[in-house]
Structure formats: structure tokens, C-alpha cells
Amino acid sequence: MNIKKILPQLLTLLVVILIFGFFSYNAQVNMENRGITFGYGFLSQESSFDVQFSLIEYDGSHSYFRAYLVGLLNTILVSVIGIIFATIIGVVVGIARLSNNYLIKRTAAVYVEFFRNIPLLLQIFFWYFAALRALPLPQDTEPMFGVFFLTIKGFFVPAFVWNNLDIFIYSIIAAIISIIFVRIYARKKQQNEGIQTPVLSISIGLILILPILSFLFGGVDASVEIPVIKQLSQTGFTYEGGIKLPPELISLALALSLYTATFIAECVRAGVQGVSKGQKEAAASIGLTPNQVLKLVIMPQALRIIIPPTTNQYLNLTKNSSLAAAIAYPDLVLVFAGTALMQTGRAIEIVSITMLTYLSLSISISIFMNWYNKKIAIKEK
Amino acid sequence: MKILNFLQPDKNNFNTYLYSGVILISLSIFIVFLNSFFNRDLVSFLPGSISFFLPLILGFIGLHLIRIEYSGLRFLDLINKNINTNNFNAFLSLIIVFVVIKSLPPLLSWFILDANIAGDSKDVCTGSGACWTYIKIWFNRFMYGMYPNAEQWRINLSFIALAFLGTIGFFATEKFKKYLTLYYVVVYPVIAFFFIFFFISGGPIFFDFSYGIIAAVISIILGFFIPSKFKMYYFIIVPITLYILLKYVFFYEELIELGKLEALEWVETGAWGGLSLTFIVSFFCLIFCFPIGLFLSLGRRSDFPIIKYFSIGMIEFWRGVPLITVLFMSSVMFPMFLPEDMFIDKLVRVIIAISLFEAAYVAEVIRGGLQALPRGQYDAAKSLGMGYWKMHILVILPQALKLVIPGIANTFLALVKDTPLIFVVGLLEIVGMLNLAKTNPEWLGFAMEGYVFASVLFFIICYAMSKYSYNLEQKYKTER
Numbered sequence: 001m002n003i004k005k006i007l008p009q010l011l012t013l014l015v016v017i018l019i020f021g022f023f024s025y026n027a028q029v030n031m032e033n034r035g036i037t038f039g040y041g042f043l044s045q046e047s048s049f050d051v052q053f054s055l056i057e058y059d060g061s062h063s064y065f066r067a068y069l070v071g072l073l074n075t076i077l078v079s080v081i082g083i084i085f086a087t088i089i090g091v092v093v094g095i096a097r098l099s100n101n102y103l104i105k106r107t108a109a110v111y112v113e114f115f116r117n118i119p120l121l122l123q124i125f126f127w128y129f130a131a132l133r134a135l136p137l138p139q140d141t142e143p144m145f146g147v148f149f150l151t152i153k154g155f156f157v158p159a160f161v162w163n164n165l166d167i168f169i170y171s172i173i174a175a176i177i178s179i180i181f182v183r184i185y186a187r188k189k190q191q192n193e194g195i196q197t198p199v200l201s202i203s204i205g206l207i208l209i210l211p212i213l214s215f216l217f218g219g220v221d222a223s224v225e226i227p228v229i230k231q232l233s234q235t236g237f238t239y240e241g242g243i244k245l246p247p248e249l250i251s252l253a254l255a256l257s258l259y260t261a262t263f264i265a266e267c268v269r270a271g272v273q274g275v276s277k278g279q280k281e282a283a284a285s286i287g288l289t290p291n292q293v294l295k296l297v298i299m300p301q302a303l304r305i306i307i308p309p310t311t312n313q314y315l316n317l318t319k320n321s322s323l324a325a326a327i328a329y330p331d332l333v334l335v336f337a338g339t340a341l342m343q344t345g346r347a348i349e350i351v352s353i354t355m356l357t358y359l360s361l362s363i364s365i366s367i368f369m370n371w372y373n374k375k376i377a378i379k380e381k
Numbered sequence: 382m383k384i385l386n387f388l389q390p391d392k393n394n395f396n397t398y399l400y401s402g403v404i405l406i407s408l409s410i411f412i413v414f415l416n417s418f419f420n421r422d423l424v425s426f427l428p429g430s431i432s433f434f435l436p437l438i439l440g441f442i443g444l445h446l447i448r449i450e451y452s453g454l455r456f457l458d459l460i461n462k463n464i465n466t467n468n469f470n471a472f473l474s475l476i477i478v479f480v481v482i483k484s485l486p487p488l489l490s491w492f493i494l495d496a497n498i499a500g501d502s503k504d505v506c507t508g509s510g511a512c513w514t515y516i517k518i519w520f521n522r523f524m525y526g527m528y529p530n531a532e533q534w535r536i537n538l539s540f541i542a543l544a545f546l547g548t549i550g551f552f553a554t555e556k557f558k559k560y561l562t563l564y565y566v567v568v569y570p571v572i573a574f575f576f577i578f579f580f581i582s583g584g585p586i587f588f589d590f591s592y593g594i595i596a597a598v599i600s601i602i603l604g605f606f607i608p609s610k611f612k613m614y615y616f617i618i619v620p621i622t623l624y625i626l627l628k629y630v631f632f633y634e635e636l637i638e639l640g641k642l643e644a645l646e647w648v649e650t651g652a653w654g655g656l657s658l659t660f661i662v663s664f665f666c667l668i669f670c671f672p673i674g675l676f677l678s679l680g681r682r683s684d685f686p687i688i689k690y691f692s693i694g695m696i697e698f699w700r701g702v703p704l705i706t707v708l709f710m711s712s713v714m715f716p717m718f719l720p721e722d723m724f725i726d727k728l729v730r731v732i733i734a735i736s737l738f739e740a741a742y743v744a745e746v747i748r749g750g751l752q753a754l755p756r757g758q759y760d761a762a763k764s765l766g767m768g769y770w771k772m773h774i775l776v777i778l779p780q781a782l783k784l785v786i787p788g789i790a791n792t793f794l795a796l797v798k799d800t801p802l803i804f805v806v807g808l809l810e811i812v813g814m815l816n817l818a819k820t821n822p823e824w825l826g827f828a829m830e831g832y833v834f835a836s837v838l839f840f841i842i843c844y845a846m847s848k849y850s851y852n853l854e855q856k857y858k859t860e861r
Contacts, residue, residue, distance in 0.1 A: 009687040015621070016691060023718035030717050101470045102463040103477045117843035118836045119798040122812050126836070129819065130829040319703035326804065337709050347713040351706065359701040366697075 027348060034345075040353075042344050043068070049339050051330045053246050064340055071335035072357065078252050078331065079318040085257035086317060087310075090264025097269045108265070116262035121323055123259055127251035128327045138229060138237040147226050153238060155245040156227040163221035171214035175207045182206070248329035252321065260317045264310055271306035272298070304376050311369050315362050322358075332357065390449050398446045399457070405443030409436035410478070417483045437475060444471040503824060515827040516834050519818050523811055523834070526654015532646055535583070536657050539576045546572060570668045571598055577661055583647045596623035650728040651807070656838065658810040662732060663797045669736035670796070671789075674743025679773065681748055692744070699741035704799055707734050712806040731803050739796045746788035750781035783857045790850030794843055811835050 031038060043065040050060055055073045058066055096108035115123070135152040136142075143149055149156040162168065179202075186197035214220045227242035275298050283297040284290075324331035325338060337354045341347060390398040413436050415421045424432040444465050452458060464474040495510025498517060506512035516523070525533050546569060550561050600620040607615045653661070680692030699707070711734040712727070719725065754777060762772040782789075801812035809817060815831040818824060 005685060009685045011618075012688050012691060026720050027717050030721065033721070099470075100463075100466060101474060103474045104470075107477055113844065114840065117794075117798075117840045117847070119801050119812065119839055121801040121804075122832060122835055122839065125812065125816065125828075126832040129816075130832050133828065322703040322705045323802070325705060333703070333705055333709070337706060341713065347717055351710050351714045355702045355706050355710070358703055358706065359698065362701040363697065 036345065038348065040349055042346060042349070047340065047343070049343060051335055052328075053249065053330055064344070067340055068332070068336050068353070071330060071332035074329070074335070075318070075321055075324075075331040075333075078249060078256070078321050078324065078329065079314075081249075081253045082256035082260065082317050082321065083314050085253065086260040086264055086313070089257060089261035090310075091268055093261060094265035094268025094272070097265060098272055112262045112265055115258050120255060120259045120320055121326060123255040124251060124323055124327055127254050128247065132247045132251050138239060147224075149227055149239055151239075152247070153244075154247050155250055156239040157243050157245065158227065159225045159241070159243045161223050161225050164219050167218040168211060168214050168220045168222075171210045171218065171220075172207070175210040178206055178210075179203045246329070248324070248327050251327065252324050252329050256317055256320060260313050260320075263313045263316075267306050267309045267313065270309075271302040271304075274305045275301045307376075308369060308373055311365065315365055318361065319358060390446050392449060392452065395449065395452065398449060399452075399454075402443040402446030405439045405446065409440035409443065409475075410482070412436045412439075413479050413482050417486050436479065437472075440475045440479075441468075441472060444475065506827075511830050511833070512827050513830065515818075515824055515830050519814075519824070519831075522655060522818065523814050524655045525657055526809055526814055527652040528648060528654065528657070529646070529652070532583075532648060535581050539580050540657070540660070543573050543576060567598060567601055573664065573668070577665075581648070581653070581661075582650065593624055596620050596627055599623060650726055653728065654809040654811075655814050656811045658803075658808065659797070659800050662728075662735065662800045662803060662810065663793075665732045666735045666739055666796055666800075667793055669732070670739040670743055670792075673736060673740035675747060675778075677740060677744035678747040678751060681744065682751060695737075696741045696744050699738050700745070704735070704738055704802055705805055707738050708802060708805040710734070727806055728808060731806055731808060735796065735799065735803075739792060739799075742792045742795070743789060746785050746792055747781065749788065750783075750785035751777065753784055754781055786850060786854045786857060790847065790853070793850075794846055797843060797846070798839070811838070 027038075044063050046061060047064045047067045048060040049067070051058055051067065051070050053074065054070045055077060056066075056070060058070045093108045093111060096104050097112070099105050099108075133152065135150060138149070138151045138153055141149050141151045147158045182197070182202050183199055186199045190196055225241045227239035227244075229237055230240045231237055279297055279301065280293060283293040288296065321331060322333040325334040328334065332354060337350055341350045344350070390402075412423050415423060422432065424435050426432075427435065445468065447457060448461055448465055448471070449457070450461070452461075465471050491510045493510075495508040496513055497506045497508055497510065498513040499505055500514055501518055503512070503515070505514055521530065521533075525536060528536065550565065553561055597620055600615075600623055603619070604615060677692045677696055680688045681696060683689050683692070708731065711730040715725075715730060758776060758780065759772070762776040767775065800810055803810060804813040804816070812835055815828075815835055819828045819831060
């Protein structure tokens with residue numbers, strides 16, 4: 001072995017160990033001075049703080065671990081909402097940027113340039129402190145379609161009240177599983193006999209029929225609960241019943257999806273433009289219809305370019321949802337790295353748990369992406 | 382005269398189609414225009430929903446009538462080709478035109494016509510429009526934060542001097558061109574560092590950090606005189622030794638005293654703020670994150686397993702966590718890791734945190750460029766007998782960096798857009814100042830004006846940066 005190869009590595013290792021040793025030694029001394037012992041036992045202690053908005057039952061008597069779960073679920077909720085809307089807006093705008101209509105192209109370009117050049121935090125503040133504050137009070141709100149109430153105190157939407165919800169969910173799962181089997185069968189049949197099966201219509205049929213059957217024979221029953229206005233005090237009103245989406249959630253989801261959509265739009269545009277014109281012409285010349293060209297030739301190739309950067313954007317959106325702390329939406333950072341940290345003073349433990357949560361999320365997604373990239377990569381001979 | 386077939390306009394009866402179409406379109410636009418600018422509804426005699434959709438229907442029919450291919454009229458062909466290719470496009474174009482006409486009056490009146498800028502108190506803002514007086518009164522705070530008014534010339538002077546020194550490259554004569562890289566990589570950051578951390582702060586706050594800078598600069602300058610055979614060992618050992626020597630042997634207390642500029646009032650970093658802080662933070666993070674990112678990307682492609690996995694770990698760690706948690710870490714967790722008597726200023730901690738964070742992104746971008754280079758470049762450089770560093774500096778990096786200009790520019794843009802997050806540690810740059818001003822009891826209710834103002838500022842900065850990077854990309858584009 002060459003000494004020139006070993007020495008730099010040893011030195012790097014030494015420096016890293018020295019830095020870590022220095023840090024951990026100091027941390028130990030500091031914690032001793034403050035009388036704290038390192039450990040994650042505090043997670044099972046009673047948290048004694050309340051959270052404004054929670055998907056699971058939670059109050060001050062629950063443990064810190066439950067508070068962590070509340071924050072995590074809220075983060076996931078806003079990320080999922082944001083991802084759905086960002087994808088829809090992004091795909092529409094991305095396709096609009098490729099339109100041959102000059103006005104549409106310019107409008108989409110202005111949207112993209114505008115929203116991606118303004119810091120996300122500023123956009124969140126804008127929606128939360130300026131735009132949503134201009135909404136009417138609950139008593140003055142005009143209902144949208146008679147059932148939605150967009151007020152300064154939040155967005156009130158009707159809720160479904162279910163009987164035997166589990167059977168309904170099983171029926172949907174059954175539908176999905178059977179669709180997967182139909183697809184596998186269809187692919188085999190096409191490979192062996194060259195006959196196409198109408199997979200799409202069968203799938204739609206399955207996903208409609210099985211839940212309907214569960215309504216008819218499974219005893220599933222759903223009713224809609226519409227929010228009703230209720231007087232709290234002389235001037236205070238609110239809505240009862242239904243689901244309340246707090247303004248923090250709305251402004252966060254709005255800002256996240258509008259901001260991320262600009263990046264997704266660029267990915268979509270790059271993907272569609274990345275498919276060479278010859279592919280389209282070749283497909284048309286062997287007699288495929290325009291629909292078939294899009295479905296069988298353009299989209300599979302475009303998706304190969306679109307999906308990896310788009311997944312990256314989803315990841316960015318999830319990480320950006322931590323800006324929720326700025327407008328007091330109780331996400332993981334606010335609930336756990338904010339309130340819980342203030343109460344316990346366990347900076348190292350709590351910050352490390354928070355970071356590890358995000359880290360494991362993004363590493364698992366990037367492992368999945370690597371696998372996916374390998375799977376869809378063009379197999380050259 | 383042939384029969385008029387209104388469903389399929391063609392070149393026969395060309396004028397009839399053209400005139401009736403143009404009249405219908407003008408009528409529809411006129412209706413919307415009157416409605417939105419003068420609040421007159423010409424078609425109010427019709428039932429509600431019909432009068433609402435009438436302009437759309439008229440315009441749609443009009444556009445259908447003028448859709449005649451190869452009409453011979455240049456203007457008409459241009460319209461048909463660009464906004465009127467088929468029914469769906471015509472419909473969308475009409476909607477966009479109408480929305481623009483509809484939204485112009487409210488926007489105009491909010492921004493200009495009903496807005497107020499005169500006076501110096503909230504009382505003048507009585508109109509329904511924006512209150513630019515608010516921005517005018519707070520402008521100083523939005524630019525300089527809590528920095529004392531009498532001392533603000535220091536910030537101005539520093540920025541002007543740095544901007545001037547930064548543009549020197551454009552005026553350099555051929556003779557000095559070859560030293561430009563050295564100037565921008567070593568000299569300029571040091572000047573900037575001293576300007577900002579001594580001139581603007583006027584105090585001894587940054588000293589612990591500046592030992593490192595001094596050590597790095599001295600070792601780089603000395604490094605030019607070291608034979609390349611020993612360079613690797615040199616750059617590993619000397620900077621660290623220099624730092625330790627500087628800190629514990631040469632100047633322990635003396636330099637701290639020396640760092641104080643007696644004539645200037647000391648302004649602590651907590652008082653810095655506004656747009657100038659945005660610039661300071663982005664500037665330093667830009668300077669630091671690029672070399673760190675470069676080394677991480679080289680490390681990730683290194684043959685030495687320890688360095689390789691260390692770089693991978695660093696990159697994946699910083700890329701995997703949100704910036705806000707990194708800032709949390711630098712503000713609440715990092716002080717726990719330092720000896721009790723050691724204190725690093727908040728602003729410096731933030732700059733280090735953001736630099737490391739963005740460096741990971743820069744590293745991935747540069748790695749993309751390194752991977753895109755064909756193997757032949759490496760082989761050719763090696764066959765000429767170049768060593769690792771010579772090969773990278775002379776052959777690989779110039780090509781790879783050229784390839785990744787857009788990616789790096791995007792990362793820098795993201796950095797500028799991330800600076801508002803430093804509110805987490807209590808530093809108030811422009812967005813933080815806006816939130817502070819918004820809660821001032823004398824100026825309640827002007828959040829919108831503030832956010833619009835900041836959005837416009839950020840848009841101008843970021844848009845200019847992205848256009849500049851596009852120009853750079855075009856300038857350095859080489860045919861391959």
C-alpha cells in the first residue's frame with residue numbers, strides 16, 4: 001500500500017474524530033453543568049401542552065411521543081395536500097407552456113417566473129397575513145355551493161358520517177388488488193397473443209362496482225354533515241359539524257403547492273420536450289393513432305425524464321412544509337422542535353429526532369428513486 | 382355570390398366573414414371593457430347568466446368566423462396561427478383577454494389611482510388603495526433593520542466599495558487577466574470579510590471565526606510556493622496548525638483588542654437587518670458554499686474509501702434535512718457542543734449553517750458535471766503525466782463547471798430565497814422586518830403593502846440573477 005493513499009484518509013478520519021470528540025466532550029460537560037442527563041426517556045412523560053389542530057386525539061395528558069406523532073401526521077397531511085395540488089397545477093402549467101397558443105404560453109411563463117422567484121416564506125406570509133385575513137367573518141360568509149364556508153376562521157367543509165366504514169375500505173382494497181391482477185393478465189395476454197384487453201374500462205368498472213356493492217349489501221351507510229353556524233358570544237360566531245380546515249393549513253398548502261408547481265411545470269416541460277420529434281413521426285408512420293402515439297410512445301419516454309426530478313420536488317415540498325413553524329401550523333418542527341423543546345430543554349435529543357425523521361424520509365425516497373431509475377433506464381444492447 | 386356557410390368560413394365571401402367576425406369580437410371586448418372600467422353593463426336587459434356569458438359567446442363566434450387559413454392578410458394569419466388555431470384555443474384566448482381586462486381596473490386603483498404616498502402618518506391612508514406611505518416611513522428599517530440611523534453610511538460605503546471592487550474584472554488589462562481568478566477567489570473575499578465584519582460591525586465579535594479565515598488565506602498564498610509533490614500533505618496539515626498557532630500562541634487577547642476600530646461605534650449583529658442583511662448572508666454563504674461543495678463533490682468521486690464515504694455522508698445528511706431544522710440546530714443545539722467560554726456569534730453560526738447546507742446541493746450539481754465528462758478527458762490528462770490536482774484544475778474542472786452553470790445558478794437562487802428563514806434564530810432580514818412592522822400598533826393593517834413590496838424586491842433580484850446566469854451559460858457554451 002502506498003503511504004500517499006493512506007495518509008490523507010487517516011488524517012481525515014483523525015480530524016473527524018477530533019471534531020466529534022471535541023463536540024461530545026463539551027456536550028457532556030455542558031449537560032453535567034446544567035444537571036441534565038442524556039436520554040430519550042422523556043418521550044413517555046406527560047407533555048402538558050395543547051396543540052391547536054390534530055388528526056389524532058391529543059391533549060396535555062398525553063406523552064411527548066404522542067405530541068411527536070401529532071406533529072408528524074400534520075406534516076404528512078399538509079405535504080400530501082400540497083403534493084396533490086402541486087402536481088395538478090404543475091402538469092397543467094407545464095403543458096400550457098408547450099401550447100401553440102401564444103397567450104396561454106405567455107400566461108404560464110409569467111406564472112412560473114413570478115412564483116418561483118419569490119421566497120416561499122414570503123408567499124406563506126402573504127397568504128396567511130394578507131390574503132386570508134381579508135376573508136369575511138363567519139356570520140357574513142356566503143356559502144359556496146351551499147355547503148362550503150370560507151371564513152377568516154378557516155374553511156368549513158361537510159363531513160361524511162360513516163356506518164361500517166371498514167367494509168367500504170376493504171371493498172376499495174379488493175378493487176385495487178383485482179385491478180392489479182387484471183393488468184398482469186392483460187400484459188401477459190398481449191405478450192403471448194398480441195390481443196389488447198380494455199384495461200382502463202375494466203378498472204373503472206371495478207373501482208365503481210365493488211364499493212357500490214358494499215353500499216347495497218355490506219351495510220355501509222354514509223350521510224353528509226353540513227357545517228351549521230353557531231353563536232359563541234355576542235359577536236363571536238363559528239360553524240359546528242363538518243370538518244374545519246384552519247387558515248394556517250390552507251395558506252401553507254396554497255403557498256407550497258403554488259411554489260412547487262412552478263418547478264414541476266418546468267420538469268414536465270423538459271420531459272415532453274426531451275422526447276425527440278423523430279419518435280413521434282416514426283410512431284405516426286407505423287400507423288398508430290394520435291392517442292396511441294401519446295400513450296404508447298411519448299408518455300413512457302417523457303415520464304422517464306419527468307419522474308426523477310418531480311420526486312425530488314415532492315421531497316423538497318415535504319421539507320419546505322417545515323416553514324409551517326413561521327405561521328404556527330402545528331407541524332413536526334413547531335410541535336416537537338418548538339414547544340416540546342422549550343418545555344423539556346432537551347435540545348440534543350429533540351433536534352436529533354426531528355432531523356432523523358426528515359433524514360429517514362428523504363433517504364428512503366432516494367433509495368426508492370435509485371431503484372426506480374434503474375428499472376426504467378433504457379436497456380441498451 | 383355564393384351561399385354563406387357560417388359553420389365553415391372560407392375564402393369565398395372573405396370580407397363578409399372578416400367584417401362580421403371583427404365586429405363581433407370588438408363588441409364583446411367593448412362590453413367587457415365598459416363593464417370593468419366604467420361599471421356600465423350594456424347588456425343588463427338580458428337575464429343574469431346570459432348577460433354574463435354574452436361577451437364570451439360573441440367573441441367565440443367572431444373568432445370562429447375569422448378563422449380562415451391562408452387569407453392573405455398578414456395580421457389575420459398571425460392571429461389565427463398564434464391564438465386562434467381551433468375552437469378550444471380561441472376559447473382559452475378569450476378567457477385570458479377578458480380576465481386581463483377585468484383585473485386591470487382593481488389592480489390599477491389599488492397600486493396607483495387610490496393609493497397614498499404623501500404624508501408621514503397613517504392618517505393620510507384613507508382611500509381604498511395601497512398605503513405606500515407605510516413603505517416610505519419604514520423604508521429605512523426595511524433596508525437596514527435596527528442598525529442606528531447615524532451609522533448607516535458604513536453599510537452603504539461597504540456595499541458600494543464591494544460592488545466597485547467586484548467589477549474590477551471587467552476593466553482589467555490583458556496583463557492582469559491571469560491574476561483575476563486569484564483575485565476573486567482569495568483577495569476579494571478577504572476584503573469583503575474585513576469590510577463587513579470590521580467596518581459594519583465595528584467590534585470584536587467575529588474573531589474566533591477570522592482566525593480560520595486568516596489561516597486559510599495565508600496557507601493558500603504559501604501553497605503556491607510549495608512543490609507539487611508535497612502539496613497534499615501541506616494542505617492537510619498547515620491550515621490547521623496555523624489556526625491553532627494563531628489562536629493560542631500568537632495573538633490570544635491582543636488581536637481581539639486590535640480588531641476593535643476605536644473610531645467606530647460597535648453595532649452588534651442582532652441590530653443588523655433588512656435587505657442589507659439579506660445581501661450579507663447571501664454573499665458570504667455564496668462565497669463559502671462553493672469551495673466546500675467543490676471539495677465534497679471531488680471527495681465523493683475519490684478513490685479513497687474513507688474520504689468517499691465521509692463526503693457521501695455529509696452530502697446526504699445536509700440534503701436530507703430541512704434548512705429550518707439546521708438553523709434550529711445552529712441556534713439551540715450547537716452552543717451545547719462548544720466549551721462554555723467559547724462563543725460564536727449568531728450571524729456567524731447562521732452563515733456556517735447555511736453554507737454547509739447549500740454546499741451539499743452545490744456538490745451534487747458539480748458531481749453531475751463531473752460525471753458528464755467523457756472518460757477520455759481523464760485518460761488524456763493522466764497520459765500527459767498530470768497528477769490528481771493538476772488534472773482537475775487544468776482539465777476537468779474548467780469543463781465540468783462550464784457544464785453546470787445553470788445548476789449552480791439555481792442553487793444560488795435557492796440560497797437567496799432561503800435567507801428569510803434566519804428569522805428562526807431571531808435575525809430579522811427584510812421579511813422579518815416586515816413582520817415586525819406589521820405588528821407595530823401604529824401601523825396595523827398594512828400587511829399586504831409590505832408583502833407586495835418585498836415580493837417585488839425579491840422578484841427583481843432573483844429574476845436578474847437568473848437572467849445573468851442564462852447569459853453566462855450562453856457565453857461559455859462551447860460546441861462539444
